[in-house]
Amino acid sequence: MTIDMKPEVQLDTNYYKVVGMRNLTEHTFVLSLPKSRFKFEAGQHVSLSISGDYQSREYSIYSAENEENLEVLVKEVDGGYFSPKLKHLKLGDMVEVHGPFGKFGLDEKRKESHKHVFIASGTGIAPFHSIVKSNAGLDYHLIHGVRYVGEGYEKESYDADRLTLCTSRDKTGDFNGRVTDYLKKTNFDKNTCFYLCGNSDMIFDSMEILSDKGFGRENITVEVYF
Structure with a gap:
């Protein structure tokens, strides 16, 4: 099910109204907020909290810079x-956004000269x-x-x-x-930059595999989801 509306203007520096909720699976969804003047670099994350709630969580930004x-x-x-509280938000509910944070992102110096291999588990995509x-x-x-x-x-x-x-199952x-398993069976060109995002076990195991293939930390950028 897709709910989509025209974005509304930002009411306060950090508060945004929910303008869309796109369900991808039974338990996974995309939360849409008005971008307004919010600027970020692809790969960064934000901290979200719900109006009236004392807790917050960090989430990588899913949308493109110019969306x-x-x-x-x-x-x-x-x-x-x-996360269940986010799932049950309705259009017009308020979400507090802090950020953007982090330096995870494309290696701009190697953008044209290298191939970029993105390795993700789950929502680490x-x-x-x-x-x-x-x-x-x-x-x-x-x-x-x-x-x-x-x-x-x-995936489209x-x-x-x-x-x-x-797919493991x-x-x-x-x-x-x-x-x-895929990494172990695959050869990569020397001019490759690797970017890893997801659970810590996958990341550490992947780094060891890439190291065995001759790729050092200078070729690998990591964002760990705990």
Whole structure:
């Protein structure tokens, strides 16, 4: 189900009205807020809190730099405190946004000279969605690790020949197995920059595999989801 409305102007420096909620799976959704004068670089994240609530959470920005709305990709955590509250927000509800934060993003000095390999698990794909949509013509390869094909969030957003969907619990993806299994079996050009985003186990295991293939930390940028 998709709910979409024209974005409204920002009422306060940090407060935004919810203008859209796009459900990608039963538990994963895209929250849309009016971008207004909010500026960020693809790969950065924001901190969100709900009006009247004392807690906040950090989410990578999902939307492109030049898009009309500011979007974040959220997975509702079973038994969690914050994500279910975001899931039940309605159009017009207020969300407080702080940021942007972080330096995770494209290596601009190597943008034209290198291939850019994005390695993600689950909702760790969010910053890569922003980077790809913000950089037309980029030479990239996105490797996304999920359990089932249905969790390949908006995979139609990427060039089909630049996306490898690794599915660990079904055989209908591009590769049956984990991201790390795919990395072990794949050779990469020396002029490659790697960007890793997702759970810590995937990241640390992937870094070890890439190290064994001769790629040092100068070739790898990391964003860890705990």
